[in-house]
Amino acid sequence: MIGLIQRVREARVCINDETVGEIGTGLLVLLGVEQGDDAAKAKQLLDKILNYRVFSDENGKMNLNVQQAGGALLVVSQFTLAADTKSGTRASFSRAAPPDLARDLYAHFCQQAAQKIPTQTGQFAADMQVHLCNDGPVTFWLQV
Numbered sequence: 001m002i003g004l005i006q007r008v009r010e011a012r013v014c015i016n017d018e019t020v021g022e023i024g025t026g027l028l029v030l031l032g033v034e035q036g037d038d039a040a041k042a043k044q045l046l047d048k049i050l051n052y053r054v055f056s057d058e059n060g061k062m063n064l065n066v067q068q069a070g071g072a073l074l075v076v077s078q079f080t081l082a083a084d085t086k087s088g089t090r091a092s093f094s095r096a097a098p099p100d101l102a103r104d105l106y107a108h109f110c111q112q113a114a115q116k117i118p119t120q121t122g123q124f125a126a127d128m129q130v131h132l133c134n135d136g137p138v139t140f141w142l143q144v
Contacts (some may be wrong), residue, residue, distance in 0.1 A: 032081025
């Protein structure tokens with residue numbers, strides 16, 4: 001399971017020009033589900049994201065996690081993170097989980113996140129437009 005996290009001042013996701021999820025300060029989480037992923041990996045990734053220190057403390061050092069910074073999560077499914085791009089000029093998605101499994105794990109991840117921190121979401125398999133103000137910019141690729 002892959003989480004591409006971006007520290008944001010604000011972010012929102014829209015479908016057909018309608019905002020379906022929006023946060024202020026926090027993390028935009030682009031979530032990729034791969035073959036072999038399960039609820040245990042989802043929990044492990046969520047714990048890593050919630051504890052990853054990407055927000056500045058009073059000394060300007062990245063020592064605070066999203067919860068300590070009073071932030072929120074915006075979780076957006078993105079199967080393209082599971083792409084194999086090692087050869088050629090067209091990505092292969094053979095590592096991506098089948099849609100039904102990916103949908104279930106995405107929903108599970110979001111439900112678990114919402115129990116711990118304010119969480120907004122996109123819509124699985126929708127054509128979404130993601131708007132963000134990346135703060136820093138600070139972006140990390142986390143994988144479990």
